[in-house]
Amino acid sequence: MGNPLLEFGILVLLLILNGFFSASELGVVSARRTRLEAAAARGERGAAAAAALGQEPGAFLATVQIGITLIGTVSAVFAGGTLTSYMEGLLRPLLGDSAPAAASVAVVLLVTFLSLVLGELAPKNIALRDPEGLAARVAPFFAGLSRVARPIVWLLDVTTRGLLALLGVRGQPPEVITEEDVRAVVSQAAQSGSLEQTEQARIASVLRFNDRRVRDLMTPRHLAVTVSLHASPADVAAQVLAAGHDTYPVRDDAGEITGLLTVLDVLRAVQGGQHLAALVRPALYLPEGAWAEDALTRLERGGVRLAVVVDEYGEFSGLLSLTDLLSELAGGDAPAPDDDSLIRREDGSYLADGALPMHDLRGVLALPVLPREDFSTLAGYVLAALGDFPQVGTVLAVDGWTLEVVDMDGPRIDRLLLRPPDASQPAAAPQA
Numbered sequence: 001m002g003n004p005l006l007e008f009g010i011l012v013l014l015l016i017l018n019g020f021f022s023a024s025e026l027g028v029v030s031a032r033r034t035r036l037e038a039a040a041a042r043g044e045r046g047a048a049a050a051a052a053l054g055q056e057p058g059a060f061l062a063t064v065q066i067g068i069t070l071i072g073t074v075s076a077v078f079a080g081g082t083l084t085s086y087m088e089g090l091l092r093p094l095l096g097d098s099a100p101a102a103a104s105v106a107v108v109l110l111v112t113f114l115s116l117v118l119g120e121l122a123p124k125n126i127a128l129r130d131p132e133g134l135a136a137r138v139a140p141f142f143a144g145l146s147r148v149a150r151p152i153v154w155l156l157d158v159t160t161r162g163l164l165a166l167l168g169v170r171g172q173p174p175e176v177i178t179e180e181d182v183r184a185v186v187s188q189a190a191q192s193g194s195l196e197q198t199e200q201a202r203i204a205s206v207l208r209f210n211d212r213r214v215r216d217l218m219t220p221r222h223l224a225v226t227v228s229l230h231a232s233p234a235d236v237a238a239q240v241l242a243a244g245h246d247t248y249p250v251r252d253d254a255g256e257i258t259g260l261l262t263v264l265d266v267l268r269a270v271q272g273g274q275h276l277a278a279l280v281r282p283a284l285y286l287p288e289g290a291w292a293e294d295a296l297t298r299l300e301r302g303g304v305r306l307a308v309v310v311d312e313y314g315e316f317s318g319l320l321s322l323t324d325l326l327s328e329l330a331g332g333d334a335p336a337p338d339d340d341s342l343i344r345r346e347d348g349s350y351l352a353d354g355a356l357p358m359h360d361l362r363g364v365l366a367l368p369v370l371p372r373e374d375f376s377t378l379a380g381y382v383l384a385a386l387g388d389f390p391q392v393g394t395v396l397a398v399d400g401w402t403l404e405v406v407d408m409d410g411p412r413i414d415r416l417l418l419r420p421p422d423a424s425q426p427a428a429a430p431q432a
Helices: 004-031 034-039 047-055 057-129 131-148 151-164 179-192 197-209 235-242 261-272 291-300 322-330 378-388
Strands: 247-251 257-264 284-287 306-310 316-323 342-344 350-353 397-398 401-409 412-419
Touching: 004 057, 004 131, 004 401, 034 131, 047 057, 047 235, 047 247, 057 151, 179 197, 197 322, 235 247, 235 261, 247 306, 247 316, 257 306, 261 397, 291 306, 291 322, 316 342, 316 401, 322 378, 342 378, 378 397, 378 412
Parallel strands: 284 306
Antiparallel strands: 247 257, 306 316, 342 350, 350 412, 397 401, 401 412
16 A cells, blocks of 8 residues: 555546646637637737637547546546555444445545536636636647647547437537627626626617617607698798708698608798799608618618608608617617606606607516507507507506506597506506
């Protein structure tokens, strides 16, 4: 029997070496290739080698597994032979004939504990804290080790690829970064302080932009400012100066949109005495179900700042300006609790405008999701939930929320009172 302390020390060193291999494997596999490529571009040592290992992981993983397997085998020899014999000698005076079994159990428990702590848990936690940094540090070593063990690595790699082919797994999985991945990275960067909250909001608005439709961003028909084709230039000039926009749709006697006029066109008509009809420009028409990104592309290609939105029947339903799209792309104008369109009251309820876009309102209030949501505004939400036109005083209960219609403008829902589940509510029988 040799020196038990020396042999135990060798076992601990083997387990630490096993931990090095485990940490290296996790570091290289979990390192982000984009970060490694950026580090390589900055000239950081080992980053290019780490990126190369990540792109072709077969040989690297085979090398790591060879090392871990060899270390595990040698560790088992030390533990199963010398340490068990030494432990048996210590326990025999106490346990007699039961000493061999007890020694084996004790050595297994000890080696398992040390293997978990030194060979797995601690090294992998270290690797997860900075996978790119660890990968860059160990990559040159494993690149050299892979060359030394190339014959064995080649045999293992070919065998593994053949087995995967038999199982129907072919090729490397593509590295696809989804929108959710981007959101998660942005959220982590904001939590760590790498991004300001305003920067996070802008990035989120860009990602959200593709999910918006024209109907979500347009100015609805009843709020749109239009000019009459047969009005005098002076009257139209007074109207457009009061409204403050730069482009206006022109309507005929039947209320149909015939084209567009800019402020410059109106001023030319006033100064030159021309009829407005001679200056009307062709309008760009967009379906209200079109995606915001497509609408932005069409406005840019058409060189116009305003589009006329029509419904599925071709009827005028609203206006969409380039400013509306760019505002949404830059962060939008979500209603604040003290905004006129959404006023928070002392009892925790909210007085809301029926024309509030739902995608903006849900950024502030977590209204329940309905089974079918083919609407764009809070008024549409109420109509979809009721299935009929409400009256002033109609109360709707949805999953603990109470929505009360407090003002109507003809058939249009103008103002509503929203009570969250945790807000104080007066005793009232909800009507649905």
